[in-house]
Amino acid sequence: MKSHVFLYQLINSISSILAVNDDYTAHHQNNVAVISRMIAQELGLSAFEVEGIRIAAQIHDIGKSAIPNELLTKSGKLNTEEFALIKTHASRAEEVLVGIDFPWPVLDMVLQHHERMDGSGYPKGLVGEQICLGARILAVADLADSMINPRPYRGALGLQAVLEELNTYSQLYDTEVCNTFRKIVSDGGSRLFAAIEIVS
Structure with missing residues (x-):
């Protein structure tokens, strides 16, 4: 039980790293x-699997801690070089997480959420x-929230836009998850x- 408490404290600390400069x-x-x-539960995964996916999602963008904050909060369109740097956040997560012995494949989920x-x-x-x-679950959840809520460079697009995206680019996402x-x-x-927080 103590190990689980420590793990959740660790996750909360990791999550708070980004919150300091990137709300x-x-x-x-x-x-x-x-x-x-929600997706994992609806798929009928075990409680253990669901919790591992939730944990990975909670820190899936931790690699952004290595990206300059001015890029993360830039209101205008990113240029090619800036976007290439942003894309490194998935692999940069390994630098933060590789030494943590999670009971789930958290590192794989975080590294692969943009595959x-x-x-x-x-x-x-x-x-x-x-x-x-x-x-594959994180990919759809990530897309959903990023379109439902506003981003630094654009306003919210809404749920209908998410559904249209999943239909138009169905080759990108897992069919069962969608x-x-x-x-x-x-x-x-x-x-x-x-269930989620809508940013005004």
Whole structure:
């Protein structure tokens, strides 16, 4: 029991690293954790698996702690070099997490959350089931919150935009995960919006 308490204290400390200078990412990680948990539960995963996915989601952007804050909060469009630097956040997470002995494949989930089913993602260009299920869940949850809520460089796009994105670019995301997300928001999003924080 003590080891679990220590683990959660560690996760909270890691999460707070970004909150100091990047309040957006802190809120985003919390929301992605909630959405990921909802998807994992709806998929019928075990309580142990669900918790591991939630933990990974809670710190999935920890690699951004190595990215200059002025890029993370930039209101205008990123240029090619700036976007390339932002994209390194997935692999930079390894520097923070590699020494932590999680009881779940947290590092894999964090490293792979920007991989895409057709191999067009990063950092390794993994394809299909080469991407762990947790990362495939994080990918959809990450997309959902980033479009539902405003980002530093644009306003909120809304739930309908998320659904259109999943339909238009279905080759990028796990089909079962997408269908599960659609089921969760089939009430118009009431259940989802009651669970996450909407930034005004």
